[in-house]
Amino acid sequence: MAGYKGSNINPKKFEIGQLKIILALLPLAVFMGIPIVFIVCHAFKPMDELFAFPPQILVHKPTLDNFVKLFKASADSNIPMSRYVFNSVIVTGSVVLLSILFSTMAGFALSKLRFKGKYALLEINNTALMFVSVAVMIPRYLVIDALGMKDTYFAHILPLLAMPVGLFLVKQFIDQIPDALLDAAYMDGASDFKIYRSIIIPLIKPAIATTAILAFQQVWVNVESSNFYINDESMKTLAFYLNTLANQNSNVAGQGIQAAGILIQFIPNLAIFLILRKSFMNTMAHSGIK
Amino acid sequence: MASGKNVSARKTKAARREHGNRAAYAFLAPYVILFTIFIIIPMVVAVGLSFTSYDTIQAPTFKGFLNYINLLTADDIFMQKVLPNTIIYALIVGPGGYVLSFLVAWCLAQLSSVPRTILTVIFYSPSMTGAVSMTVLWKIIFSGDQMGYLNSFLMRLGVIDAPIIWLVDSRYLLPIIIIVALWSSMGVGFLAMLAGILNADEEIYEAAAIDGVKNRFQEMIYITIPTMKPQMLFGAVMAIVGAFQNGAIGVQLSGTNPTPNYAGQLIVNHIEDYGFLRYEMGYAAAVSVVLLLMVFAFSKFFGRLFKED
Numbered sequence: 001m002a003g004y005k006g007s008n009i010n011p012k013k014f015e016i017g018q019l020k021i022i023l024a025l026l027p028l029a030v031f032m033g034i035p036i037v038f039i040v041c042h043a044f045k046p047m048d049e050l051f052a053f054p055p056q057i058l059v060h061k062p063t064l065d066n067f068v069k070l071f072k073a074s075a076d077s078n079i080p081m082s083r084y085v086f087n088s089v090i091v092t093g094s095v096v097l098l099s100i101l102f103s104t105m106a107g108f109a110l111s112k113l114r115f116k117g118k119y120a121l122l123e124i125n126n127t128a129l130m131f132v133s134v135a136v137m138i139p140r141y142l143v144i145d146a147l148g149m150k151d152t153y154f155a156h157i158l159p160l161l162a163m164p165v166g167l168f169l170v171k172q173f174i175d176q177i178p179d180a181l182l183d184a185a186y187m188d189g190a191s192d193f194k195i196y197r198s199i200i201i202p203l204i205k206p207a208i209a210t211t212a213i214l215a216f217q218q219v220w221v222n223v224e225s226s227n228f229y230i231n232d233e234s235m236k237t238l239a240f241y242l243n244t245l246a247n248q249n250s251n252v253a254g255q256g257i258q259a260a261g262i263l264i265q266f267i268p269n270l271a272i273f274l275i276l277r278k279s280f281m282n283t284m285a286h287s288g289i290k
Numbered sequence: 291m292a293s294g295k296n297v298s299a300r301k302t303k304a305a306r307r308e309h310g311n312r313a314a315y316a317f318l319a320p321y322v323i324l325f326t327i328f329i330i331i332p333m334v335v336a337v338g339l340s341f342t343s344y345d346t347i348q349a350p351t352f353k354g355f356l357n358y359i360n361l362l363t364a365d366d367i368f369m370q371k372v373l374p375n376t377i378i379y380a381l382i383v384g385p386g387g388y389v390l391s392f393l394v395a396w397c398l399a400q401l402s403s404v405p406r407t408i409l410t411v412i413f414y415s416p417s418m419t420g421a422v423s424m425t426v427l428w429k430i431i432f433s434g435d436q437m438g439y440l441n442s443f444l445m446r447l448g449v450i451d452a453p454i455i456w457l458v459d460s461r462y463l464l465p466i467i468i469i470v471a472l473w474s475s476m477g478v479g480f481l482a483m484l485a486g487i488l489n490a491d492e493e494i495y496e497a498a499a500i501d502g503v504k505n506r507f508q509e510m511i512y513i514t515i516p517t518m519k520p521q522m523l524f525g526a527v528m529a530i531v532g533a534f535q536n537g538a539i540g541v542q543l544s545g546t547n548p549t550p551n552y553a554g555q556l557i558v559n560h561i562e563d564y565g566f567l568r569y570e571m572g573y574a575a576a577v578s579v580v581l582l583l584m585v586f587a588f589s590k591f592f593g594r595l596f597k598e599d
Contacts, residue, residue, distance in 0.1 A: 009399050009400065009487060009488065009490055009492065009495060010399060010488050011400065011401070011402050012402065013402050014401075014402045014404070014405065015402075018400065018401050018402065018405070021397050021400055021401060022401065022405060022409075024397060025394065025397055025398070025409060028390075028394065028413075029409055029412050029413065031473070032412055032413050032415070032416055032473060032476070033412045033415075035416070035424070035427055035428075035431070035473070036412075036415055036416070038427070038431070038439075039427050042430070053436075053437065053442075054442045054446060055437055055438075055439050055442050057439070101320075102320045102321045102324070103321060105317040105318070105320065105321065106317060106318050106320075106321035106322070108317055109313075109314040109315075109317035109318045110318070113311050113313065113314035113317065114311060114314070115311045115314035115315060115318075118314075121318070121322070125325075128325070128329060129524075129527050129528075129531070129589075130527055130530070130531055130585050130586055130589045131329055131531070132531055132534045132535050132581065132582065132585050133535070134534070134535055134537070134538060134558050134561075135336070135534075135558070135561070135578045135581045135582050135585075136329075136332035136333055136335075136336050136578060136582075137561070137562075137565070138336070138339075138561070138565045138566075138571055138574055138575060138578065139331070139332035139333070139335035139336045139339065139575065139578075140328060140332045142332075142335060143327060143328070143331055143332055143335065147327075158324060158327070158328065159328045161320075161321075161324045161328075162321055162324040162325035162328055162329055164325075164329075165478065165528075167321060191313075192311075192313035192314075192317070193313070196317070214478070217418055221419060246426040255430050258426045258430075259426075259427075259430075261426075262419070262424070262426055262427060265419065266418070266419050269418045269419060270411075270415060270418065273411070273414070273418060274411070277407070277411075280481065281481065281484070281485050281488075282485075284478075284481045284482045284484070284485035284486075284521075285485040285486065285488070285489040287478075287482040287485070287486075287520075287521055287524045288482075288486065288518070288519070288520020288521045288523065288524055289520050289523045289524045289527065289593075
């Protein structure tokens with residue numbers, strides 16, 4: 001017999017044979033990782049290191065100067081940074097919570113309830129996975145304008161709530177729950193709402209975590225709504241503010257401030273992903289389009 | 291539903307509930323309403339506007355297929371710059387990024403938990419941040435003077451003598467856009483494929499080895515990919531959508547719309563150019579419709595490829 005025993009998917013422990021895979025991936029990992037390392041270091045560089053020639057990637061004497069300057073820069077303008085942070089927290093919180101609520105509700109109906117138009121709706125949502133929102137930014141603008149939502153939180157929040165990928169993943173996950181389990185509850189006279197709240201929600205926590213991550217990633221760095229739908233400065237978000245700041249300080253001295261701004265946007269994203277990673281991967285296992 | 295009756299007799303109570311279930315519509319209502327307002331209606335409006343001339347001040351006037359005819363016959367910029375750029379970009383970042391994601395996921399699946407997790411986070415991190423916020427970073431790296439990190443690095447290696455103005459030089463802008471897009475291309479689809487490979491039944495692999503699969507490559511072609519076709523398709527759709535969604539970075543990188551010599555002009559920038567700079571909404575809408583059709587065509591192609599029979 002040939003010596004090949006089948007490759008070891010998801011091995012339990014580290015073996016020497018895995019080293020060559022790591023070595024093969026290393027150049028790519030460096031390419032992917034260096035910009036991240038760079039931005040972290042840059043954010044903590046004192047002025048003389050920002051101007052150092054030749055430029056260095058790593059930081060030698062880390063300082064918080066750039067972060068201090070970032071906050072000071074906002075104090076000089078009319079609107080304090082806390083206002084942008086406040087807006088972002090409201091908008092991000094609403095989008096994450098409401099998109100979890102709406103996609104689990106719709107996912108439950110699409111997976112477990114029977115009604116007219118179910119398969120058409122599933123098909124439409126699957127097609128909408130291909131939806132590229134930048135393609136319709138102009139009609140979206142017209143719709144938001146027509147609804148009188150310009151310069152309100154609604155313009156930030158509502159367009160992001162219908163997330164076809166989120167609904168799709170939640171629905172796939174609910175499909176894994178056996179009907180027999182719901183049956184028993186229906187026998188006991190539970191209503192659809194009771195089933196949703198006491199059976200579905202506790203069982204699909206991984207899918208909820210996934211929706212939370214996806215929604216957060218969309219909304220936290222979103223500048224489109226502030227750019228197009230909001231004219232009132234005091235209603236714009238942190239992502240927008242950091243972005244403008246970046247464009248204003250494009251000289252070398254401003255680079256540290258820019259990097260600090262990027263880091264402020266990046267860290268919450270990374271933290272949430274790390275915390276919810278297991279649930280996320282668990283949901284992804286059911287992500288196939290059949 | 292004549293045959294449906296026989297089937298439903300075997301189905302459980304949850305699945306047997308009546309048509310027109312009011313509770314179901316109540317559960318669906320919030321999502322469906324928002325989906326209609328912000329996805330369906332804008333698409334319908336885009337299609338509608340694409341047959342008109344509309345400057346946002348006067349009411350739209352019907353022009354038939356004029357916008358599409360102009361797009362295909364009279365818009366030199368579109369035909370000579372935007373379309374070729376978009377096709378090159380989309381082919382490399384879409385399918386290219388997709389194949390790369392799959393290969394990386396396939397490699398990662400063969401590692402034990404700790405190194406796999408660390409590498410997964412490294413590969414996934416770039417796609418978390420959003421292309422727009424990261425352009426600042428790339429501007430610093432590709433900065434056009436000798437203080438630029440890439441310039442300084444290449445000059446020290448002796449590859450170049452004088453700094454190159456990367457982001458303004460029309461020879462380099464498109465390749466840089468492609469590199470940046472590839473950098474942030476390992477997103478949800480990548481994780482889905484990784485989870486799909488990890489989820490495979492070990493016995494299939496053992497059986498395949500007994501049946502004569504000789505090496506890892508054969509195993510990948512005959513076992514791994516066929517067993518995870520649904521995830522492969524999900525990954526493909528995410529890759530295509532991601533590629534087009536990120537298609538506006540050229541303007542952020544170069545700081546101008548249109549980009550220098552239209553070198554980094556992609557179809558999304560063309561929409562912005564006509565919609566928000568020239569206020570030719572009808573024409574911009576026609577370009578949007580073409581964009582949606584392109585995404586759709588790409589995705590359908592992958593759908594064929596991974597169709598489960």
